Amino acid sequence: MEAGKKMAMAGAYAMMATFAFAFEIDLRTARIEAMPSCTTNESQKQAVRELEKHLSMIAQKRKPAKAPSGVVFVVGKVAPGCKEASAHEAHAQAVGGKIYFWGDDSRSRFYQRWGTLYGVYGFLEKVLGVKWVWAGDKGIVLTPRNTVEVPDGWSYRFYPPLEVSNIAEYTARPYSLLRPRLVEYTPVALRVSDDRARTFGHEWSQWMRRLRHQTRTHVTSGHAFTDWNRRFAETRPELLALDEKGRRGYPGEHEKDSDRARWIKLCVSNPAVVDQIITDWCAGGTNRYLNICPNDAYGFCRCENCRAWDADKPGEDFNAHKTDRYVRFWNRVAEKACAIRPDVTIVTYLYSSYRFPPRRERLQRPENFLFSTVPESRDDSEQLLGAWRKLGMKRYFVRPNYLCYCAAPVRGMERFFYEDFKRNLAGGMMGVSEDNTPRPQEQFEFYTFGRLIAEPDLSFETIEAEFLSQYGSAAPEMKEYFTRVRLRAEAGRLKAKEAKPYKQSVDTKILDDSQYYGAAYSAHTDADYAGDLDVVGRALAHADLSEMERWRVNRVRAMIENARLTRKFIYARDSMKTREFAEVGRELILKRIELKDAIDDKCWGSTFRGYPSEIRWWMWIKDKYLKEFWEPSAPAK
Numbered sequence: 001m002e003a004g005k006k007m008a009m010a011g012a013y014a015m016m017a018t019f020a021f022a023f024e025i026d027l028r029t030a031r032i033e034a035m036p037s038c039t040t041n042e043s044q045k046q047a048v049r050e051l052e053k054h055l056s057m058i059a060q061k062r063k064p065a066k067a068p069s070g071v072v073f074v075v076g077k078v079a080p081g082c083k084e085a086s087a088h089e090a091h092a093q094a095v096g097g098k099i100y101f102w103g104d105d106s107r108s109r110f111y112q113r114w115g116t117l118y119g120v121y122g123f124l125e126k127v128l129g130v131k132w133v134w135a136g137d138k139g140i141v142l143t144p145r146n147t148v149e150v151p152d153g154w155s156y157r158f159y160p161p162l163e164v165s166n167i168a169e170y171t172a173r174p175y176s177l178l179r180p181r182l183v184e185y186t187p188v189a190l191r192v193s194d195d196r197a198r199t200f201g202h203e204w205s206q207w208m209r210r211l212r213h214q215t216r217t218h219v220t221s222g223h224a225f226t227d228w229n230r231r232f233a234e235t236r237p238e239l240l241a242l243d244e245k246g247r248r249g250y251p252g253e254h255e256k257d258s259d260r261a262r263w264i265k266l267c268v269s270n271p272a273v274v275d276q277i278i279t280d281w282c283a284g285g286t287n288r289y290l291n292i293c294p295n296d297a298y299g300f301c302r303c304e305n306c307r308a309w310d311a312d313k314p315g316e317d318f319n320a321h322k323t324d325r326y327v328r329f330w331n332r333v334a335e336k337a338c339a340i341r342p343d344v345t346i347v348t349y350l351y352s353s354y355r356f357p358p359r360r361e362r363l364q365r366p367e368n369f370l371f372s373t374v375p376e377s378r379d380d381s382e383q384l385l386g387a388w389r390k391l392g393m394k395r396y397f398v399r400p401n402y403l404c405y406c407a408a409p410v411r412g413m414e415r416f417f418y419e420d421f422k423r424n425l426a427g428g429m430m431g432v433s434e435d436n437t438p439r440p441q442e443q444f445e446f447y448t449f450g451r452l453i454a455e456p457d458l459s460f461e462t463i464e465a466e467f468l469s470q471y472g473s474a475a476p477e478m479k480e481y482f483t484r485v486r487l488r489a490e491a492g493r494l495k496a497k498e499a500k501p502y503k504q505s506v507d508t509k510i511l512d513d514s515q516y517y518g519a520a521y522s523a524h525t526d527a528d529y530a531g532d533l534d535v536v537g538r539a540l541a542h543a544d545l546s547e548m549e550r551w552r553v554n555r556v557r558a559m560i561e562n563a564r565l566t567r568k569f570i571y572a573r574d575s576m577k578t579r580e581f582a583e584v585g586r587e588l589i590l591k592r593i594e595l596k597d598a599i600d601d602k603c604w605g606s607t608f609r610g611y612p613s614e615i616r617w618w619m620w621i622k623d624k625y626l627k628e629f630w631e632p633s634a635p636a637k
C-alpha cells in the first residue's frame with residue numbers, strides 16, 4: 001500500500017495553471033535554441049535531434065526561422081523562475097512564449113541520465129500527442145499539424161517512478177542477434193545482416209528512452225558464478241555440485257563456454273563455498289551489494305549433505321523444490337557477510353525450483369536480502385510473492401522471462417502482464433527488469449510493460465487505445481482482432497496452468513517462458529486464424545489508411561499467416577512420415593521468406609534455434625531434406 005502512496009509523488013505530471021493564457025506555436029518555423037552544452041552533453045544533444053526530427057515529421061515543410069526572435073524551444077536551460085533539476089528529474093516548462101527543457105543529464109561509468117531528453121519526450125507526448133509503439137521510425141505515431149496552442153505556465157515533470165526500470169536491451173544488441181549458433185541455424189534468406197542488427201539495436205535502445213525508462217538504483221545481480229568452473233573444476237572441485245554421474249565440475253570446458261560450465265551449481269552445504277564467496281567479496285572491496293544469484297538451469301548438487309538440506313515431499317522429483325537448501329545457504333552467507341558489513345545487501349534470485357516458498361527453513365536476516373524474482377507466466381505471482389512476503393521478504397524487483405518468447409503466434413498476454421504488474425506494484429516491488437526476445441509477436445506486451453514502467457497509474461484501456469492508434473481508422477477492427485487473440489490466450493494460459501502445473505519447468509532445463517510455446521499453439525485453432533484474417537481483412541479495407549498504417553495492419557496479417565502455417569507444421573510431425581513432414585517444413589520456409597519484409601522480425605534465429613521453440617522440429621528434416629535453404633546461395637523461391 002505504501003508503494004501506492006509513493007507512486008502518487010512520482011511519475012509524469014503535465015500541469016496547466018488555471019489562470020494561464022495560451023500562446024500559439026507555428027511548428028513550421030519555430031526555432032530550437034540549443035545551449036552550448038548541447039554539443040557535448042549526450043542527453044541534450046539527443047534532445048535537440050529528437051525534437052527537430054519529430055517537429056519535421058509533424059509540421060509540413062518545416063523550415064525553422066533564422067532570426068533569434070523565432071526562438072520557441074530552448075534546450076538545456078532552466079526556465080526563468082524555475083529550479084535546477086534534482087537527481088533523475090526531467091522538466092519542460094512554458095514561460096513567456098517559450099518552452100524550456102532541462103533535467104538531470106549526469107553520467108558516470110555506470111549510467112547515463114536523460115533529463116533534458118525526457119523533457120522533450122514529455123512535450124511531444126503530452127502536447128503534440130506523439131506515441132512510440134515500437135522501435136524505430138515505424139513505431140512513431142503522430143498526427144500532422146502546423147500549429148499548436150500551449151497555455152503559458154504549462155509544465156511537465158518526470159521522475160522515474162520505479163527504482164529499477166528495465167526492459168533488457170542486450171537481446172537487441174548486434175552480438176546477441178548475430179550469435180553464430182542462431183545465425184547458422186536460420187535459413188540464409190531469413191538471416192539478419194550485421195547492419196540491420198546494429199541499426200535495430202540502436203533503435204531499440206532509443207525506444208526505451210522514448211518510453212522514458214530510467215533505473216534509479218543499480219543493483220548488482222545476474223548469474224554470479226559463471227566462472228567457478230574455470231576457477232575450481234581442476235583445483236577445488238569440492239566447491240562444485242556433484243552431478244548424476246558422480247562428477248564435480250567439468251575441467252577444461254569453460255573455454256568452450258559449454259552450458260554445463262556456465263550453468264554449474266555449487267555444493268551449497270559445503271562451508272568452504274561460503275568462505276570463498278566471502279573471500280571474493282572482500283577482495284573486491286566489500287560492495288554494498290553481494291550478488292549470489294545462482295547460475296542458470298538445473299544441475300543442483302546431489303551430494304548427501306546438500307540432499308539433507310532439501311525438504312522434499314515423499315517421491316518428489318529431485319528438481320521439483322530446491323528452496324530450503326538455498327535459504328539455508330543464503331542464511332550462512334548473510335551471517336558471515338553481516339559480521340563484516342552489517343548493511344550489506346545480498347542479492348539472489350527466486351527462480352527455477354527455488355522460487356517456491358521454503359517448507360522448513362526461514363530467512364534469518366530478511367532486511368539484508370534483495371530478491372530478483374522470476375515468476376513464470378503460469379504462476380500466480382501474487383500468491384507466490386505474497387507467501388515470501390509473509391516469510392519476511394522486504395525488498396524485491398520482478399525479473400521475469402515473460403518476454404522471452406520464440407513461438408509464431410501473436411501472444412495476447414498483455415492484459416495478464418498488466419494485471420501482474422499492478423499486483424506486484426501493490427505488493428511493494430521496487431521495479432521490474434524484463435528479459436526478452438524483441439519480436440513483433442509481442443509488440444502489444446512490450447508496449448504495455450514499456451508504458452507501465454514510466455507511468456504505473458495508466459489504465460489498461462488507455463494503453464490499449466494508445467497502442468491501437470497506430471492503425472488509424474482501422475483501430476476498431478484491430479481492437480476486435482487483439483481482443484479475440486487475448487481472450488483465447490488467457491483461456492489457454494488458464495488451461496496450461498491447470499493441466500500441468502510446473503511440470504514443464506521440472507522436465508526441461510531452464511525456466512523460460514519460451515517453453516510456453518505449447519500453450520501458445522494449442523490456444524488458437526485453424527478456424528480461429530481464419531476468423532482473424534477476416535477481421536484484419538476488414539481493417540485493410542479502409543481506404544483512408546496512410547502508407548504506414550497499412551504497413552502495420554499488413555504486418556499483423558502476415559504474422560497470422562505465419563502462425564497458421566507454423567501451427568500446421570508443429571502438429572504435422574506427430575502424424576506424418578518424415579519425408580511428408582519435410583514438405584510442410586519447405587512450405588513454411590517459403591512462406592516465411594515471402595512474408596519476411598512484412599513481418600520484419602530480427603529474431604528468426606531464436607525462432608528456428610531458440611530452445612525449445614522449433615529446434616526439435618527442424619532437426620528431423622533440416623539436413624536431410626531441406627539443405628538448400630541453409631546453403632550460401634539459397635534460392636528465394
Ligand SMILES: [Zn+2]
Pocket residue numbers: 241242266267268269270301302303304305306307
Ligand atoms: Zn553438495
